[in-house]
Amino acid sequence: MFRRAGTFLAGFVIGSTSALAAEPPAADRAAVEAVVAEFVRAFDAGDAKAVAALFTEGARIETEGSPPIEGREAIERRFAERFGEGLGQTIVVKTECLRFLGADAAVEEGSAAITTPSGPEGEPAEVVRYKYTAAYVRKDGRWLQDSIHDYPAAPDAEKTPRERLAELGWLIGEWIDEDDAARVHTACEWADGGAFLVRKYRVEVDRKDVMTGLQRIGWDPRLKQFRSWTFDSEGGFSEAAWSHEPGGDRWVVKTTGVLSDGRTVSATNIVTRLGRDVLTWASVDRTLGDRALPDAETITLVRRPPQPAPVTSNQPASPRGTQP
Numbered sequence: 001m002f003r004r005a006g007t008f009l010a011g012f013v014i015g016s017t018s019a020l021a022a023e024p025p026a027a028d029r030a031a032v033e034a035v036v037a038e039f040v041r042a043f044d045a046g047d048a049k050a051v052a053a054l055f056t057e058g059a060r061i062e063t064e065g066s067p068p069i070e071g072r073e074a075i076e077r078r079f080a081e082r083f084g085e086g087l088g089q090t091i092v093v094k095t096e097c098l099r100f101l102g103a104d105a106a107v108e109e110g111s112a113a114i115t116t117p118s119g120p121e122g123e124p125a126e127v128v129r130y131k132y133t134a135a136y137v138r139k140d141g142r143w144l145q146d147s148i149h150d151y152p153a154a155p156d157a158e159k160t161p162r163e164r165l166a167e168l169g170w171l172i173g174e175w176i177d178e179d180d181a182a183r184v185h186t187a188c189e190w191a192d193g194g195a196f197l198v199r200k201y202r203v204e205v206d207r208k209d210v211m212t213g214l215q216r217i218g219w220d221p222r223l224k225q226f227r228s229w230t231f232d233s234e235g236g237f238s239e240a241a242w243s244h245e246p247g248g249d250r251w252v253v254k255t256t257g258v259l260s261d262g263r264t265v266s267a268t269n270i271v272t273r274l275g276r277d278v279l280t281w282a283s284v285d286r287t288l289g290d291r292a293l294p295d296a297e298t299i300t301l302v303r304r305p306p307q308p309a310p311v312t313s314n315q316p317a318s319p320r321g322t323q324p
Helices: 005-011 026-045 048-052 072-083 161-171
Strands: 055-063 090-100 105-116 126-139 142-152 173-178 182-191 196-205 208-220 225-232 237-244 250-258 264-273 278-288 291-293 299-303
Touching: 026 048, 026 090, 026 105, 026 126, 026 142, 048 072, 055 072, 105 161, 126 161, 161 196, 161 208, 161 225, 182 299, 225 250
Parallel strands: 055 142
Antiparallel strands: 090 105, 105 126, 126 142, 173 182, 173 299, 182 196, 196 208, 208 225, 225 237, 237 250, 250 264, 264 278, 278 291, 278 299
């Protein structure tokens, strides 16, 4: 896992706070924001050259516990090394203060986080949070990063919804369970800029849809736990509270709901992760109105692999195929 994630915080700056004196020109603030947007794009793409292009020739990055990195070329090499590890990391940033120091300099302070998704062997997602100070200068009419100093944030630093939901990031993707008569298909993706996870599901019997639905999963800051809201194609709906042992792969989902005919239902659903690409779903302690129901049959869902990219008519297919 990436233990010295602080190096990547070099680009975490965004302008949305007040200046020392007069408000800086809107164009300058927009230019700094554009640097941030380009850094995020380059970081997510694993493009070390594009990241380095956002720094001055003599830029310096200081991370507590690591030797300083000096110069644009050294910064590019450092990012290339880390991107080469193929960890698929993502970033989140929160600005706390941005100050323009005259016409050609700015200083920004804030907090940032780097999320490493779940590993191939089922390791839990890892989130590393840092505080940082970034200095900007205008060179030949262009705003660039000139120095960065970052250091670990306090353990109780505030997390964003996406950071919280990183624990459930392994749900992202398409999952299928099927036999000769029935098929269950679910697809999960980020929504609202990472504030929620949205799962869509479809149940087929004899190749006909018998039910579809949508589930939205989010973090409840008051109860300090994950909650979900589900709506099905028959007009029923439910809400649930999610819990699990820290670092564990078994999630307990306490659910209550109402059917389209007004009857109440409840259940304890148990979602268990078996490695990266397999999970099981069980439903116990079920009720319908004032009647107890037997436990449901446990189903096993398998992650669907990515589909090959389509080959255009004017380009020959690769003998080994093309992955998206």
